[in-house]
Amino acid sequence: MTVNMTKGQAISLEKQGGGSLSQVRMGLGWQAAPRRGLFGKRTQEIDLDASAVLFADKQPVDVVFFRHLVSDDGSVKHTGDNLVGGAGQGGDDEAILVDLQRVPVHIDTIVFTVNSFTGQTFQEVQNAFCRIVDETNGQELARYTLDGGGNYTAQIMAKVHRVGSGWQMTALGNPANGRTFQDLMPAILPHL
Amino acid sequence: MTAELVRGQNHPLPDTRLEITVSAGHPVVAGAALGDERGKVPGVEWVAHPVAPSLPGVDVPRQAAADQRLAVDLAAVPDAVHRVSVLLALPVGTGGPASFGRAAAPYVAVTGSDGTEIASYTITGLDSESAVVALELYRRQGAWKVRAMGQGYEGGLAALLGDQGLERPADLAASILETERARHTPAAPVQPPAPVQPPVPVQPPAPEPAPAVPHSAPATPGTGGPISYTHPRRRAAAPEPAPAPAPAASTAQAPQGPSVPVAGDAAGWSMDERLYNQVWGMFEDLARTAAAYRSACDFAESRLDRELDETLSDYRSRVGGANDAARSAARARHDELVERAQEVLDRDLAQLAVESEVVEPALPPAYARWDNPVWHAYRPPAEEPMAVRLGDLHLPERTELRIPMLVRLPMERGLWVDSGRGRSEAAGLLDETELKRLALDSAVAHTARLLAVHPPGGFVVHVVDAAGAGAAALAPLVDTGVLAAPPARGAAGVSAVLEQLTERVDLLQMALRNGAVDALPPGLDAARQLLIVHDFPHGFDDRAVTRLRYLADEGPGVGVHLLMVADRADAAAYGPVLDPLWRSLLRLTPVPDDHLADPWVGHAWSYEPPLLPPGSRILRQVLAQVADARPAKRS
Numbered sequence: 001m002t003v004n005m006t007k008g009q010a011i012s013l014e015k016q017g018g019g020s021l022s023q024v025r026m027g028l029g030w031q032a033a034p035r036r037g038l039f040g041k042r043t044q045e046i047d048l049d050a051s052a053v054l055f056a057d058k059q060p061v062d063v064v065f066f067r068h069l070v071s072d073d074g075s076v077k078h079t080g081d082n083l084v085g086g087a088g089q090g091g092d093d094e095a096i097l098v099d100l101q102r103v104p105v106h107i108d109t110i111v112f113t114v115n116s117f118t119g120q121t122f123q124e125v126q127n128a129f130c131r132i133v134d135e136t137n138g139q140e141l142a143r144y145t146l147d148g149g150g151n152y153t154a155q156i157m158a159k160v161h162r163v164g165s166g167w168q169m170t171a172l173g174n175p176a177n178g179r180t181f182q183d184l185m186p187a188i189l190p191h192l
Numbered sequence: 193m194t195a196e197l198v199r200g201q202n203h204p205l206p207d208t209r210l211e212i213t214v215s216a217g218h219p220v221v222a223g224a225a226l227g228d229e230r231g232k233v234p235g236v237e238w239v240a241h242p243v244a245p246s247l248p249g250v251d252v253p254r255q256a257a258a259d260q261r262l263a264v265d266l267a268a269v270p271d272a273v274h275r276v277s278v279l280l281a282l283p284v285g286t287g288g289p290a291s292f293g294r295a296a297a298p299y300v301a302v303t304g305s306d307g308t309e310i311a312s313y314t315i316t317g318l319d320s321e322s323a324v325v326a327l328e329l330y331r332r333q334g335a336w337k338v339r340a341m342g343q344g345y346e347g348g349l350a351a352l353l354g355d356q357g358l359e360r361p362a363d364l365a366a367s368i369l370e371t372e373r374a375r376h377t378p379a380a381p382v383q384p385p386a387p388v389q390p391p392v393p394v395q396p397p398a399p400e401p402a403p404a405v406p407h408s409a410p411a412t413p414g415t416g417g418p419i420s421y422t423h424p425r426r427r428a429a430a431p432e433p434a435p436a437p438a439p440a441a442s443t444a445q446a447p448q449g450p451s452v453p454v455a456g457d458a459a460g461w462s463m464d465e466r467l468y469n470q471v472w473g474m475f476e477d478l479a480r481t482a483a484a485y486r487s488a489c490d491f492a493e494s495r496l497d498r499e500l501d502e503t504l505s506d507y508r509s510r511v512g513g514a515n516d517a518a519r520s521a522a523r524a525r526h527d528e529l530v531e532r533a534q535e536v537l538d539r540d541l542a543q544l545a546v547e548s549e550v551v552e553p554a555l556p557p558a559y560a561r562w563d564n565p566v567w568h569a570y571r572p573p574a575e576e577p578m579a580v581r582l583g584d585l586h587l588p589e590r591t592e593l594r595i596p597m598l599v600r601l602p603m604e605r606g607l608w609v610d611s612g613r614g615r616s617e618a619a620g621l622l623d624e625t626e627l628k629r630l631a632l633d634s635a636v637a638h639t640a641r642l643l644a645v646h647p648p649g650g651f652v653v654h655v656v657d658a659a660g661a662g663a664a665a666l667a668p669l670v671d672t673g674v675l676a677a678p679p680a681r682g683a684a685g686v687s688a689v690l691e692q693l694t695e696r697v698d699l700l701q702m703a704l705r706n707g708a709v710d711a712l713p714p715g716l717d718a719a720r721q722l723l724i725v726h727d728f729p730h731g732f733d734d735r736a737v738t739r740l741r742y743l744a745d746e747g748p749g750v751g752v753h754l755l756m757v758a759d760r761a762d763a764a765a766y767g768p769v770l771d772p773l774w775r776s777l778l779r780l781t782p783v784p785d786d787h788l789a790d791p792w793v794g795h796a797w798s799y800e801p802p803l804l805p806p807g808s809r810i811l812r813q814v815l816a817q818v819a820d821a822r823p824a825k826r827s
Binding site for chain 2: 056057061062070072073074075102103104105106
């Protein structure tokens with residue numbers, strides 16, 4: 001079940017079979033800017049960044065992004081910053097892995113965001129997408145196509161939150177503007 | 193290349209003529225059982241043991257010994273044989289250890305006919321077992337493979353043989369062990385009784401009805417349950433689809449929990465590296481688990497504060513019981529969160545404690561505590577280990593859960609055993625001389641370990657003890673003769689040693705920078721050097737202090753290391769000039785102290801120095817062996 005969503009659409013997801021999610025991955029992929037001419041180095045490179053903000057009771061307590069790759073408790077891991085993008089073939093260029101069983105008990109919401117660090121809007125980026133994958137079976141839970149997505153530089157993508165003893169995901173797909181997750185905080189808070 | 197196997201792992205055998213060597217550090221009885229295609233041993237004549245040591249294609253030693261050799265020719269074993277199990281058992285009544293858990297882990301290696309080692313396996317994780325199936329050679333599609341088994345039996349040899357499908361296993365086990373005991377009894381040097389019956393190549397008996405219970409076939413190794421290689425860190429990576437149905441193995445042990453940690457369960461090229469990585473994995477897991485717990489508690493605390501404040505600022509609720517109700521609700525929320533955090537912490541710590549229990553006995557000398565039996569089986573190593581243990585680390589959440597503090601070799605920084613009080617509480621309780629003595633003692637223990645884990649002659653120790661104040665504590669090093677020269681005394685001695693080492697560093701650096709390593713004088717040994725400085729700055733003039741700083745900065749790059757035993761306050765007269773020196777050294781303490789931070793979260797970890805068991809002579813024993821193994825000095 002892949003949910004292909006347009007921006008602004010929100011949907012609650014539960015693992016098929018009624019179980020709750022135990023491990024999810026947020027993947028982000030985009031196509032590197034084409035090389036130009038003799039001084040190919042001067043091509044404006046596109047750097048998109050994936051971040052995860054951990055909230056406890058509507059307060060941010062930890063964040064995983066390119067400068068803090070692992071949350072203090074080790075439950076959320078960023079695979080590393082990609083500064084230029086990839087082939088645009090659908091592979092993840094950046095990923096954040098969340099081990100929901102090890103998330104500390106007080107954290108009740110994790111919000112995933114995408115930012116354009118180099119400032120290009122999603123209109124200018126080729127083949128950009130972000131998706132949420134259930135790591136235990138490789139199934140895609142949600143996918144957004146970012147390119148051509150309007151004059152925005154950021155997206156608040158999805159939140160994973162506690163429901164009872166398990167977790168649930170809500171796709172948010174809310175466009176925003178900002179260079180890093182800090183700029184997005186005001187836009188994130190209404191979604192908690 | 194040698195494959196170091198972990199339990200359950202198999203490896204192809206390129207050769208049919210094999211030698212299997214066992215080194216246990218204590219006498220063991222070795223044997224081999226030949227099984228048919230169902231894995232069953234049809235009768236006693238299919239078991240090679242000291243009383244009947246030869247079967248077609250299999251020869252086992254005639255008596256118990258610490259080092260055993262079994263010769264196997266797989267081309268010569270009868271076609272009906274599909275499995276050769278290599279058995280080890282502890283002799284009874286010979287004064288040796290009563291169970292494998294009380295002694296060093298046995299090491300088994302399979303060598304080909306050309307002498308190359310094909311595979312090796314250290315049988316770790318044994319506890320009260322007194323017999324073990326070490327390896328299994330088995331036919332798979334016409335080729336032979338070896339599998340590391342490590343299947344122990346608390347019921348001893350009888351239980352083991354019974355599990356192999358033998359009828360009346362107790363009789364055979366008794367005859368083997370009785371013979372061994374009789375041989376061991378010094379009063380009567382009995383000749384080994386002639387084999388009851390020359391073993392004949394037996395035809396497999398007529399097929400029997402299929403056994404009702406599947407015997408411990410290769411598919412069901414382990415201690416009563418399936419071996420789980422699940423690591424706590426990766427526990428959640430893939431929840432098992434369904435717990436595999438427990439195999440109906442008729443093993444002698446009680447079944448254990450579903451996820452039994454295994455020593456050496458980490459990535460790496462050698463067992464050394466795997467254990468090192470596993471210890472670091474445990475270290476990180478503990479740091480992260482504690483971080484999760486602490487942040488949850490902190491959050492609960494701050495939320496409670498905030499909610500209590502809110503109840504106070506709300507005028508309306510001050511009258512009546514609403515206020516009290518709100519407060520107790522806030523407290524309940526706090527307690528509930530802390531309780532859940534505690535539950536998770538307990539779960540993770542229990543998992544780590546189980547892992548630690550498995551890993552700790554399996555550690556090689558370089559990583560082992562001084563009370564680990566592996567030190568009694570110590571032999572000078574052939575190569576340098578990856579790292580060395582400098583002590584234990586623990587967190588206040590679970591003080592009994594100790595993580596070995598492993599430091600990579602060659603060391604990048606010098607060591608400093610702080611003989612001053614610092615801010616440590618434990619140090620404040622001791623008087624100054626006692627603290628100084630403890631500091632030197634632990635420096636000697638570190639030095640002994642470094643000497644022991646380097647190959648013979650690969651590590652040279654110099655000592656500077658200007659006033660001779662450390663003579664008593666240094667005695668183990670001096671008496672056993674492991675030092676390059678007697679401890680240097682007086683200002684002249686200090687500067688002579690420093691000059692010698694400075695020259696060495698200069699020379700080696702020059703050679704390295706210019707790429708002229710082959711131009712070094714032929715007499716220069718390649719050994720690493722360690723300089724122990726006691727009683728600093730006694731006997732040091734300005735020139736010597738400068739040289740010392742030079743050694744601390746430049747030495748580690750060319751294998752010259754520093755171990756300072758000093759109180760920073762003693763050198764206060766030098767002012768801030770020495771600050772870079774102290775900062776460049778790894779500070780250790782002779783008493784427990786929490787001054788070390790982990791690289792992930794930055795918790796303050798309590799460091800505990802390595803302690804020798806009280807009254808133990810292990811240090812001197814090990815040092816004596818180091819001294820013996822040293823290559824003869826060139827004159």
